[in-house]
Amino acid sequence: MLSKIDRYQSIGQAFLTKHSHLGQYRNTNAEFDISTINQRSSNKPIYHAEDRCQLFSVSDAPTMVIGEPLDIQPVQGQIDNWALALDQELYIKNATVVVWSRGTHILKTFDFSQENQKVKQVLFAWFPIPTNQAENKHTSAQQVDLNDANSRMQWVKKYWHKRGPQALLMDEKKPVFESVDKPMFENTDLRRRALCIVFLDRIQIHFEDGINFTAYIPFEIDNVVPLDIGLLISERPDAEHSKQKSSPQLSIPSGNSTTSWNISSRFVSITHPLLMPCPVKIERIHSSSTNSIPSTLSNYSHRLLFATAQTSNEERPPVIVTLNLNDNKHSIWMYERQKYRIKPMKGAPQKTRSREEFQARKRKRSSSLSFYDELNELNQKELQVYHTILDPSELSLTKLWQEQxxxxxxxxxxxxxxxxxxxxxxxxxxxxxxxxxxxxxxxxxxxxxxxxxxxxxxxxxxxxxxxxxxxxxxxxxxxxxxxxxxxxxxxxxxxxxxxxxxxxxxxxxxxxxxxxxxxxxxxxxxxxxxxxxxxxxxxxxxxxPKSSIVRNCLAAFDCAHTPFFATFWYRFIQLKQQHVDWTEWHVLFVSLLSFIPLKRTQRRLAKKILVGEGRQ
Known part of the structure; x- marks a missing residue:
């Protein structure tokens, strides 16, 4: 079940051992005290200069898509993703030097020894590419046969030699997003994976081709998690503020309220490196009772832990996980985007109506609604547009579950x-x-x-x-x-x-x-x-299972009888552990036969034979 690869040794650590001059920062550099700017923070954070190492995957997809000509004849289809065997490593030394490596190759080295802030966190996130950089020309192509091992291996070598692992960071089948007020980001169907280096109050975003941006955050950063597009940043809670319920400026007003959202300055989102960070909108229930309103994220007790980076197969919205530091309980929130929404799929063209049909429909609708109803409907639409214009948020959070x-x-x-x-x-x-x-x-x-x-x-x-x-x-x-x-x-x-x-x-x-x-x-x-x-x-x-026929059989069992598949899969794994010398097909066959009810009939046959001989 477990196979030993090797003794783990950090690639970045070995690289910095050979290049010991990196990270020799001056002792005269004083650490920037952000507490002098933020009056709510009284305790100066203490950062331990410990060496850290984090491993990331290059790509999580089992197959990769070819969408461009590789040779004289264009080829299109799916091939096995060799990037699953690669590890991306981010090594941090003394919170000042970051070494980015892939496999055994050093991609980039960042030396922040002359900066006034130290590195708190490193991670990868996806960001959209502007339209002028995301043009992709599609041509007619030949399909790749995954069952043909020789041709597949040939195309994989050509593809890997031409484009390399960087091509795996470009996902061309993401949903198309459009912007309401930013026309320069329309049709950003391509996304690029970027390295994000988090400091005390800013984030540096580095792409592999050398392009980099710096996003400034209006508070002291506690944690950063990647979203489907961009980042979600939370403010660092203090021990004093975590005991308080909420800040007076951010508390939810009591009594009858018609506003269905509340802006929280504890969390902000960054969708594009060139855009300013936007606050997060907290959805709440229309009610006169404050007990029915879910607890907001505007207090200083919630710590950001995790966020799913994509929607599920059932088109369910992604979620965010937080931890309440007061009672040590978790909460799950679902989030939706406000400014960026998925374009509807192009269907059949709608039938154009004539002017007479439009006037008749308008008279029919006017006769069914009174003057006050029509005025109320118009006011509701104007109010909705008014709140949309004044709403600076890009994400909308709604509480889904809380640990009880x-x-x-x-x-x-x-x-x-x-x-x-x-x-x-x-x-x-x-x-x-x-x-x-x-x-x-x-x-x-x-x-x-x-x-x-x-x-x-x-x-x-x-x-x-x-x-x-x-x-x-x-x-x-x-x-x-x-x-x-x-x-x-x-x-x-x-x-x-x-x-x-x-x-x-x-x-x-x-x-x-x-x-x-x-x-x-x-x-x-x-x-x-x-x-x-x-x-x-x-x-x-x-x-x-490595055998293709065994995988196809397991998939067929899963489709045929789902409740039975869990028991069968456990029996298959159990027999595979007990009999290491058996082949996968042998294990599958024995696992299937073990569920057939068999009875011993040897004694009954012997009795019948004896009775028959006695009659003769």
Whole structure:
């Protein structure tokens, strides 16, 4: 199940060892104190200059699309994505030097030793390309046959030699967005992946071709997460402010209210590097009672954890996960874009009406509505347009779910309430066998782990928690499927477990060494690190069938009988672990036969034979 890759060693660390002159900053540079600007912040943040390393995937798609001529004859289709075997590494030394590498190749090195602020966070995000840079000429092309291994290998080598990994960062099948008030960003159907380096109050956005931008944030940054387009930034909460319910300037007014939104300055979004950061709009319910209004994000107790970067297969809106530092509970919010909306698909042309038909329809509608009703409708439309013009936000948040019940105190440690920096929690996305999205919430302070089914949450189901446990660390890996992620976690006793579906028992992952595992981290596709006391080893977990006929059979079983597939898939994995020398087809055949009810009839046949001989 687990195969050892090699002892993990950071590429950036080895590079900086050879180039020791990088990061030799002057001691006379004083750190910029943003608390002198922001009067609400009284405590100066302390940043530890610890070396950090983060691994990212180049592309998560199992196949990549060819859309341009590769040779004399144009070719178009899908080929296997070799970028899944590559790791992108971002190594940070002393919070001043950032080394960006892909595989074993160093792409860029950033030295911020002369800056007055230190690096807080690094991540990747997608940004749109303007229309004049996103022109793409489509030509008639020949389809690539994935079943033909020789031709596929030939086209892969030509494609990889011509374009390289950078071509995988261009997604040409994203939905087309249009802007209401920015015509220069119309038809931005192409997006580019950029490196975002987060400082105390600004973010530097670097593209691989050398283009870079700087976005200034009007507060001290706490955390930044990537969205489907752009970034979402949250303000750093202080220990003093986290105890307060909300700021007086940002509190929701009580009593009867007609406004359906509230602007929160705690969160801002950046959709384009050339645009200013916009505040986030919080949707709330029309009601005279303040108890029916969901808690807003405008207070200083919510910490931003995670955001899904794309819509689901069911066209469900993406979500955002936050942690309330007061009660140590999580909340899930769904977000929608206001200024950028998806263009409707072009359908059949509408029938044009004549002037007589238009006048007749207008008279019929006027006769059905009274003067006051028509005036009220006009006022509502004008009011809606008025609020739209004054609304500077680009994102609209609506609360979807809030954690209510606490875990048993025997399952984990008590939460630390003194300092918000001591409260740590992570959130990420996993899938079950049906392909449904689940949010994994892991509170590392209390060792609490739970899975939230987003499909049930949108349906207002009461039982949306799929799984609960205690764990020291948890990650998502592509262990059983290419396009879906499974949950791999390390429990408090040091055992490694794999969660695939709630209808299946937990799969025990045998540890390759007798040394106790301290942590699991740096997950990219099916690879991750096991951290021991003296070393860190990188492993690969492989439960996916390699044979194409076995994959097709499993897909057929899933389509034919979905409830049976979970049990069958667990039996297949179990037999594959017990009989390593068996082929995948042998394991599939035995797993299928094990569900056929068989009875022993040897004694009955013997009795019939004896009775027949006695009669003769």
């Amino acid at each position: 019940k606490r875990f048993n105190k025997r399952l984990g440690k008590r939460p630390i309430r003194t300092n918000p920096d001591n409260i740590k929690s992570t959130a990420f996305l996993v899938h079950n066998l049906n392909g449904e999205e689940l949010i994994c919430l892991h509170n590392t302070t209390t060792n609490q782990l739970q899975l939230i089914n987003l499909e049930k949450a949108f349906q207002k189901d009461t039982n949306i928690i799929e799984f609960k446990s205690t764990a020291k660390s948890a990650i998502s890996v592509n262990a059983t499927r290419d396009s879906c992620k499974d949950l791999l976690f390390l429990d408090v006793d040091g055992h490694l477990w794999l969660w695939v579906d709630g209808r299946m028992p937990l799969i025990s992952v045998p540890l390759p060494s007798s040394q106790p595992v301290i942590d699991i981290s740096q997950n990219v596709y099916d690879r991750f690190n096991l951290q021991y006391q003296n070393e860190t080893i990188r492993y690969r977990i492989h439960l996916q």
